[in-house]
Amino acid sequence: MPAVLDLWKKTSALPLGDRIFSFAFSQKAPYFATIRPRFTVVEPNRAELVIRKRRGVHNHIKTVHAIALCNGLEAAMGALAESTIPRDKRWIPKGMEVAYTAKADSDITCIAETDPEQWTSGDPDLPVRVRGVRADGTVVVEGVIRLWVTPKS
Template sequence: MNNNKPNKVMALYKKVTGYPFGHKIFSKMVSRMAPYFSTVHPHIKSLETNRCEVLIKKRKIVQNHIGTVHVIAICNGLEMAMGTMAEASIPAHLRWIPKGMSVDYTAKAGTDILCVAQVTPEQWQIGDMLVDVKAYDSNGVVVVQGHIKLWISEKPQK
């Protein structure tokens, strides 16, 4: 991928977020591409090459029986952050598909949650790739951390 020219997803993000309510509009666009994401009403706070941040507001619909944000809702946010980051960052000759997720619950999620997916440029290689994912509460405490495993392969020749 030419690092000077953003891919379609990154170009769309930069264009749409230049408008009023642009982050909200872009978040809804991504949620429409993978409708299950919309169940947590995610908000993409930032997207840059190799990093994405998604906010999940603590609302009744995402809470568990003890009143904290349910870990499955958090995993949904982490997967959205990973997928958006991957689509906006992957070199043009490669493609990806998720293979698994491994997370640890490290603290109670009693506030809004910021889901972050991040890789380094060197990680974009053919084979298994681990995407670092972390979820933070409003105080910066990590409440969930782990990896989402992707399979990276060459795009078929056209």
């Protein structure tokens, strides 16, 4: 079992385990700590986290800043990738395309998804579908993060 998925399974069974996991994950890539993600789902082909709407992630109109949203999408994608990738492969992000579709004026759930066959297709270009959803269900950002998946050398 991939280490991130194993850590999620161990910590999420504990009281406040999602917070323990989220803190540990953010230490691996410290920039993620700026949004204080709280992971709620980590499984192969899917990861979700929540960014709380708070002053530290606000823009000038007091909504969640576009770059904070992208940071959340990338963190969700990273957890998904680490929980899904076959042991004989490695990944690196190679691009992100997003559209901002509504104001992010509540907590935002960032979701990353793939299909199982994407990881075994042999095509090194792997698009991860990402979106951010407001508390009322409105999608505020959506797009694709492209990964480059290659065999470990």
